[in-house]
Amino acid sequence: MPIKLAANAYGKNAVNLSRVLRHAGHHEFRQVSVSVQLTGDFEAAHTVGDNALILPTDTQKNTVYALAREYFTGPIEEFGLVLARHFVARNPQVSKARIEIVEHLYQRMSFDGQAHPHAFVGGGSEKRRAAVELRADGTTTVWAGLKGLLLLKTADSGFVGYPKDEYTVLPETTDRILATECEAEWEYTAADLDFETQYQQIRTNLLRTFAGHQSLSVQHTLYAIGEEILKSNDAVKEVSLVMPNKHHIPFNLEPFGQTNTNEVFVATDAPFGYITGTVVRG
Amino acid sequence: MPIKLAANAYGKNAVNLSRVLRHAGHHEFRQVSVSVQLTGDFEAAHTVGDNALILPTDTQKNTVYALAREYFTGPIEEFGLVLARHFVARNPQVSKARIEIVEHLYQRMSFDGQAHPHAFVGGGSEKRRAAVELRADGTTTVWAGLKGLLLLKTADSGFVGYPKDEYTVLPETTDRILATECEAEWEYTAADLDFETQYQQIRTNLLRTFAGHQSLSVQHTLYAIGEEILKSNDAVKEVSLVMPNKHHIPFNLEPFGQTNTNEVFVATDAPFGYITGTVVRG
Amino acid sequence: MPIKLAANAYGKNAVNLSRVLRHAGHHEFRQVSVSVQLTGDFEAAHTVGDNALILPTDTQKNTVYALAREYFTGPIEEFGLVLARHFVARNPQVSKARIEIVEHLYQRMSFDGQAHPHAFVGGGSEKRRAAVELRADGTTTVWAGLKGLLLLKTADSGFVGYPKDEYTVLPETTDRILATECEAEWEYTAADLDFETQYQQIRTNLLRTFAGHQSLSVQHTLYAIGEEILKSNDAVKEVSLVMPNKHHIPFNLEPFGQTNTNEVFVATDAPFGYITGTVVRG
Amino acid sequence: MPIKLAANAYGKNAVNLSRVLRHAGHHEFRQVSVSVQLTGDFEAAHTVGDNALILPTDTQKNTVYALAREYFTGPIEEFGLVLARHFVARNPQVSKARIEIVEHLYQRMSFDGQAHPHAFVGGGSEKRRAAVELRADGTTTVWAGLKGLLLLKTADSGFVGYPKDEYTVLPETTDRILATECEAEWEYTAADLDFETQYQQIRTNLLRTFAGHQSLSVQHTLYAIGEEILKSNDAVKEVSLVMPNKHHIPFNLEPFGQTNTNEVFVATDAPFGYITGTVVRG
CATH class of the missing domain: 3.10.270.10 (Urate Oxidase;)
Structure with a gap:
């Protein structure tokens, strides 16, 4: 009986991204860990080592940072959608892109009832998270x-x-x-x-x-x-x-x-x- | 539209069990972490708090230790089978028992080519593991x-x-x-x-x-x-x-x-x- | 040149203690990890295995729980002092007792500006801590x-x-x-x-x-x-x-x-x- | 009563360095985590923010990698001595350099009694470590x-x-x-x-x-x-x-x-x- 590849996926995990939004008079600070996971036509890479369809995980990482500058300004679900759409649109060999984002929450410091413009406390074990899956058929x-x-x-x-x-x-x-x-x-x-x-x-x-x-x-x-x-x-x-x-x-x-x-x-x-x-x- | 329970399961995780097998002239030492996961007819516990079919996770833990004395003498796959069979046989409300066992590996010490009878070194990141699923239909x-x-x-x-x-x-x-x-x-x-x-x-x-x-x-x-x-x-x-x-x-x-x-x-x-x-x- | 014991100490670490203070109308919840470290006349235990002066770490642990019921009602510094005084007063062989306490902080839940009487959120990485040293001379x-x-x-x-x-x-x-x-x-x-x-x-x-x-x-x-x-x-x-x-x-x-x-x-x-x-x- | 700086030190921790030694016919693989800690005349940095004597920790890190190519070929104690001597010799403001090195141990794979030339298994919890202190007086x-x-x-x-x-x-x-x-x-x-x-x-x-x-x-x-x-x-x-x-x-x-x-x-x-x-x- 022949042997073959079944389910498989790959991507970059733990892309640690911090983002400062410099509003007039105060800053926002966001910190997330992004994971990209691609499913698709990757059989040749496995069976004969042909990487022609393997978008490197290093490139995936760079993409996260590059798109963050313009698009990571709101909730993590929205940034996840931006990333998923990018990978599916650019890579016809990808049948599904899954983006997972975990957000490390920071609280703005406050003294005598005054919110501080640029100082924060982090460190909670509670993480907000989102996952987005976009398939090649658009769903x-x-x-x-x-x-x-x-x-x-x-x-x-x-x-x-x-x-x-x-x-x-x-x-x-x-x-x-x-x-x-x-x-x-x-x-x-x-x-x-x-x-x-x-x-x-x-x-x-x-x-x-x-x-x-x-x-x-x-x-x-x-x-x-x-x-x-x-x-x-x-x-x-x-x-x-x-x-x-x-x-x-x-x-x-x-x-x-x-x-x-x-x-x-x-x-x-x-x-x-x-x-x-x-x-x-x- | 009514609301209802879909997939659910429960059990005791991280049951840390160490076992000494006292052979004549030397000891064996085994260390495992066992997880029990039961699937079955648990809807009433969720919806109305009726625990009549909920075998407590504390009892699951005790069962692991009690059965270990007689039955944990060989590979973890075999002990997993013993545990799964116990929980399915005794609990008609259980449609599937899943047992996961992770083994922490210990090497017997050796000096000048002589294996020591009862001293061991552990601590490797490599873990051996097994999982067993037994369904009420016997599969x-x-x-x-x-x-x-x-x-x-x-x-x-x-x-x-x-x-x-x-x-x-x-x-x-x-x-x-x-x-x-x-x-x-x-x-x-x-x-x-x-x-x-x-x-x-x-x-x-x-x-x-x-x-x-x-x-x-x-x-x-x-x-x-x-x-x-x-x-x-x-x-x-x-x-x-x-x-x-x-x-x-x-x-x-x-x-x-x-x-x-x-x-x-x-x-x-x-x-x-x-x-x-x-x-x-x- | 003879060989001898120099600095040494022992005790129980990671004594995880949770305490509910049941006030009328609301509860307080406290969670700490206590470490006890005793220094003193323990040379015979090391050199000839004589344990006559070695208060077992298991007893130290029990003492922490037993004294917590009456005395762990305020800041961790005060509970640390109680424990240190107990160990020094009861054990003449102890020249110094050091107690370290790390507190896991919990926030009372609040809904619509109302503090909840008995529900809490924990999980912050920030820990409050205290250390107390009491020497046999009373300092x-x-x-x-x-x-x-x-x-x-x-x-x-x-x-x-x-x-x-x-x-x-x-x-x-x-x-x-x-x-x-x-x-x-x-x-x-x-x-x-x-x-x-x-x-x-x-x-x-x-x-x-x-x-x-x-x-x-x-x-x-x-x-x-x-x-x-x-x-x-x-x-x-x-x-x-x-x-x-x-x-x-x-x-x-x-x-x-x-x-x-x-x-x-x-x-x-x-x-x-x-x-x-x-x-x-x- | 005036306020002043007492003990202080700084440096780069967790400099993770892997080193391949390419011998004819086989490779050696070494993996260490290096920490540099400098003590010295750093008061002005603390009190008035004058960094003229603060060798950046980034530079310390680069130095570890740069010296590793030539000098990290033997036991970690020797590489620690090389690093300590470098920092003391080049920085007259440093009264003491302390280097700590933790080595992650890898075992060469072996099959049928044959040592493999370039494949290794790591992952043990046991770490070898060394610390070196060199003071400005040469001790x-x-x-x-x-x-x-x-x-x-x-x-x-x-x-x-x-x-x-x-x-x-x-x-x-x-x-x-x-x-x-x-x-x-x-x-x-x-x-x-x-x-x-x-x-x-x-x-x-x-x-x-x-x-x-x-x-x-x-x-x-x-x-x-x-x-x-x-x-x-x-x-x-x-x-x-x-x-x-x-x-x-x-x-x-x-x-x-x-x-x-x-x-x-x-x-x-x-x-x-x-x-x-x-x-x-x-």
Whole structure:
């Protein structure tokens, strides 16, 4: 039986781009990491080493910087669309261009209620992200989302009623800490939306639902978040959520003659529960 | 339009398990990280917080340790099968159990040609890994692979003949360093193989092909590796490879009156080329 | 010449402790990582394996959790003092106890101007930290500080007038991005201060000086920050700062017929300038 | 009281340098990360922003690459000495140059007993390292060492006889896993040694002592290693060791009706015991 190439793709990852927008009287600062991934007619490169259709990843990188000067002035979804269109338009051998952009968020400093014109604080684990796919037939898909959003609540969370077997040790609880490093990605129904407004609404809905939900499990809260986003935002087609359970285990103080009334916890990194789900319109 | 749950799964990740096998005269030491992922009838947990079918991830973790004592004595593929069968057999609500195991490799110490009975060195970035999926209908798939394998060659690698456009800066070269942190995963045709022997043969084929190939691009070498594995191992159905290009850029010594005859390089982490491909039987 | 033990110390690191303070109507959430380091009469453990004076690190860990219930209710400096006093008072073989605490900062969520009673967002790279040393003779030193504070300004920073030699390539600039991941530690003159108020004042002084300074080099700004902290806070004896230069290099757009007027940058991780200094009262 | 600059230093860190040595018939490949740190007369840069004596860190980086072509052909200690001498000789304002080099180790591939001429495997966590300090008065100190060396033994390790108090939970054991990520640094008595031979001897002594020692505690084994290195290597003045205790905790199988005869363990990352010591000639 002959051997052949199936799925394949390539591109430049981790193109770290910082952009200063020099407005009169103040600066904007943006920092992103861009990844380009091309799918297409690359079989000859694999099988006989013919690179005639392989746009070098170095060129892809240069393109990101060159187009950033003119076109990276708004939300990352828009810049992603610009890049995807460039690669598809210029390279007939490309059947699909996928652009992923992760934004490192910076807050403008503020002193005595005055926003500073050019000083910023960064460093949060929360990243905004977008992905754009443009196919040679012109169809486009845009996803937006976030990751690294560390959420925690100290009330309104429990876990009871689960099946028990001979390996069950976990006690039921109606009062636990619920913590997660939330990853969310939603698909938009169109490519010409006001991505900035959409994003901020969806993020607020996510936070508000997490905070207010009477959580009976991580799954329960995950679904509630997805449901709320779909209900409140018509432009969202579906939402995928990853919500690892960042366990906070009450430390056993009884050997020391103390009672731990859900006040002192060990936060563990491993192992961790890993809960994923996609919520869609039915 | 109503809202509903689509794809979803959950389980315990990063179950870090170390195992001493106490043979007469010497010990074996094994260290793995196990992940369990269950798919099934979990809709009620999401929509109304009913956990009656949610086997807790804590119980999953306990099961891994409890079964390890009797059953984790051979290759990780076999232990994965034991775990998958346990979860599917005991939980009718589970339609698919996926077990992923990553093994941290330890080398026995040796002094003056004598293998030490119980002292080991670990710490390599290379990890052996396996994944097993067992569905409620009894069908099973086994994948094996490795990741974190840092490969580098200082000859027999070039990159020429690629398309040029206005963003091209990269010079062609017939003599460059080729380096990658290789990730490989292959699917087996059966679930009752001698997984240890298979693994060692495939890994050797991978290394040998990387070393000996006259590389015209990363894609070219990726395909050659996949092709060789399929040619040499009938039990392999397909091979997926991820080979990021860990660029080594010749440092420009000309401003200092020196010529850099491919001897002094900067190894960069970002950005990096990201090349992926799957090789199959046609 | 005989061989002997010189400096040595031991203790438990990375004791990850989360604490819920259950006030009427709202909760506080705190998360810290505590390290205990004991110095003392531990020679027999090293030379002959006699552990009679080695308080196990497991016991140290338990002590942190047990004392947290009653005593971890205020700033980390105070909890550090409690722990140090415990270990020195109970263990006559200990000549010095050093406690280091790193706090992971959480922000209370807020919706429509209303603070939420029990939901929080974490995940910032900025960490508050403190170190306390208590010696058997009763003398105490308290340090406070922060790390992981990502600061960036897009104006008022330059670097000119440096010496040139045959390896100089860097062009002078009067307009560059200044970015650093600031690490600061200051020593207090006393152990009974209002540590919370002190901390907030010093942090604000640090940010304000960074933002407002006409920076002629990282060293110049580092010193200005240290000087301002000492001038404004009598309770501070000295300040040590680590300010790596997180380089933002203008991307060369000239090959593409564009001019880069300090708008498009590559942020690099390696190599990086590493600038350290301590500012003291003379 | 006036304010002034006390200790300060600066330099370029993380200068990632790869070097191919093209011998007839085979290549050598070396990869290091170099850090330069200069101490000296830098007060004016801090206090008034005068950079006349600040050799840019960019120039330091270029110097590393430029000197690597001719001088980085042997052990890292020798290349460190070359760099330190360069910076002190050329910069009268420098009172001390400290060079740190970490080497990423690559193994030549081998097939059927044949060493391959130009293909290598890297990726180990173990790093070789050296530090050199040269002062303006010509005095030199050379340290060598390693870090990231993951050592583990499954026998000949116990921990008993320690003090108990009300926070003691840990059971005594005469049979545990001893695991550590060893960090070692030793100071040489001279700067003109055969650094390669010294290094290999010391590393072997370290491994051999770890493996063979009847360990009564981490401290006990740490001291035994330091003592053996000093006894066997006259060129070593003192040895500092950092040996975190990478705990392996027997998993409690009793709830499941099983006995865990030291076979099934949980390897934990946090918290961890942190044991440090320096062994010297008396």
